[in-house]
Structure formats: structure tokens, C-alpha cells
Amino acid sequence: MNNLKIEQDGGVVTVRLHRPHVLNALSAELLTELLDILRPLDKNPQVGCFVITGSERAFAAGADIKEMAGRTASEMAAEDYFSGWEEFAAFRTPKIAAVNGLALGGGCELAMMCDLIIAGESAAFGQPEIRLGVIPGIGGTQRLTRLVGRPKAMDLILTGRTMDAHEAERAGLVSRVVPDGRVLPEALETATVIASYGRPAVTAARECVDRALETGLGDGVLFERRVFHGLFATEDQKEGMSAFLEKRAPVFRGR
Numbered sequence: 001m002n003n004l005k006i007e008q009d010g011g012v013v014t015v016r017l018h019r020p021h022v023l024n025a026l027s028a029e030l031l032t033e034l035l036d037i038l039r040p041l042d043k044n045p046q047v048g049c050f051v052i053t054g055s056e057r058a059f060a061a062g063a064d065i066k067e068m069a070g071r072t073a074s075e076m077a078a079e080d081y082f083s084g085w086e087e088f089a090a091f092r093t094p095k096i097a098a099v100n101g102l103a104l105g106g107g108c109e110l111a112m113m114c115d116l117i118i119a120g121e122s123a124a125f126g127q128p129e130i131r132l133g134v135i136p137g138i139g140g141t142q143r144l145t146r147l148v149g150r151p152k153a154m155d156l157i158l159t160g161r162t163m164d165a166h167e168a169e170r171a172g173l174v175s176r177v178v179p180d181g182r183v184l185p186e187a188l189e190t191a192t193v194i195a196s197y198g199r200p201a202v203t204a205a206r207e208c209v210d211r212a213l214e215t216g217l218g219d220g221v222l223f224e225r226r227v228f229h230g231l232f233a234t235e236d237q238k239e240g241m242s243a244f245l246e247k248r249a250p251v252f253r254g255r
């Protein structure tokens, strides 16, 4: 493992991006390592949440420009360069981005593939690809627009400017802003809470929320109601509601 540091505490797996010499620029090798490590963990019922973080200075300063710079269009297309990030986005385990410092380009796009973004007060978010003669390529034009709306997405993507954590929170990109030193503790505490809940309900909640970005209101509400009905087939629903009525803490078994 050259580019990542992994820690596991109970049901929470923390992945630290570790390419300090290039501000955690996202290389193809980093992506391969990330997918190789998370693929089996995503299927592991004992794992309830992933936390993705970087360093104090940079969450990630984008895709690795050195690695991309000399490529031709046909090489990029033939490799479907960086399409593997969609596998990361599709993992069913909840993902929290714990962001200190720079989240630029692919770094901002990686954070947006997570379910929550917890940012330090000094964090900065942006899609500066226009300055390199390209555009976001790992979902930035799509996810940013859905999250913050067209006016702010155009502002960021056409100017390449960064926004600070408070602007990002006001815009709806960031879930919570905390003091810089609290970012990882807050993310780990939040991940522990999420990991303590029953997996069927967590998965259902994620899928329903994400469906809101893909579909119309009527279809989305119907999808939610059907999923809600389906959860009554789980032991966790019986346990959660019985525990409430018996005034005790529930013990979820993830089935």
C-alpha cells in the first residue's frame, strides 16, 4: 500500500490518503489501492461506515496532473481513465469525507461521492480544472450542480475559484463545519453512530436520499414508501420498535 493508510476501529474503517509530496493528488495507483482495500470491506457486514480523510494541508489537490499531462485523447478513452471512481461512488457502505485543507478538482469530486462532508474551518473547495484547459472529469459538473445548484456550480467551474468551508456549508455542499482539530474526531464519532444502526435501514435511507437526485418527486416518494414497507420484513424493524416500546436500547443485527 503506497498511497493510503488504513485503520479499523470496530465497524468504522478510516482511509487516509497519503501522497504528501503532491498534496494527495489522486493517481491511478491510489485509485486501484482504494478499490482493492474497500471492495471486500464493502461486503463485510461487520463494517458500518468508511471515513475518507487526508492531511492537515490537503484532503486532495485533484487528479494527478503529472500522470495525465502527456496522454492523448484516444489513450484516455481507451483506458476509460478514472472510470473506477464510479465503483467507489457506488459502494453501499456509508462514506464520510473528513476534509482539512484543500479539496480541489478530483479532491472535491471525491468528497462529493461521500454521503457526508465534515469540513474544518480552513478547508477550501473548488473545481479549478478550467485553469488547466480541461473540465472536471470525475463527476464534478454533475454532482456539484445537483448539490449547490446551477448558479454556484457555474461560478466555481467557470472561474476556478475556491470557496471556504462556511460558504460551502451555506451552499449545501458541506454537512458540518467544525474547528480544524475536530474534523477527524467528529467524523469518527458520526461514523460510529451510523455504524451502530441496522444495515438494512441505513442502506435503504442512503438509496432513497440518493434517488431524490435522480428522479421526480412522485416517483421518489413512491420508491421511498415501497422501501419503507420492505423494511417491515427485517428483524431490525421488529427489534427497533419493540425496544422503543419496552423503553430499552435496541440491538440491531443487520437483518
Ligand code: CO8
Binding pocket: 021, 022, 023, 025, 026, 061, 062, 063, 064, 065, 066, 081, 082, 102, 104, 105, 106, 107, 128, 129, 132, 135, 136, 137, 138
Ligand atoms: N497533481 C500533481 N501534483 C500536484 C497537484 C496535482 N493535482 N497539486 C499539487 N501538486 C504538487 C505540486 O506540483 C508540488 O510538487 P513539487 O513540490 O514537486 O513542485 C507539490 O504538490 C506542492 O504543491 P505546490 O508547490 O503547488 O503548493 P502550493 O501551496 O504553492 O499550491 C495548490 C497549492 C494551489 C493546490 C497548487 O498545487 C495547485 O494549483 N494544484 C493543482 C490543483 C488543480 O488544478 N487540481 C485539479 C487537477 S485536475 C482534476 O482534478 C480533474 C479530474 C479529472 C480527471 C479526468 C479523468 C477522466
